[in-house]
Amino acid sequence: MLCPCGCRRVLHMNLLADERPCWRLTRHDDGTTTLHPSVWRTTGCGSHFWFRRGRVEWCRPQ
């Protein structure tokens, strides 16, 4: 997926359980998907967000 902040970087989320870090992709009855845990880029734009039911929810810096 493309980074939702608009920096144009392509993000790769590993879904293989035997590699770290890995994400779990949940598919809902309505066809949307949810990623767990949140995505946090420690390099580049530093985006930190949740992808829930097909929508990006930003984590606000504290």
Ligand SMILES: [Zn+2]
């Ligand atoms: Zn970004």
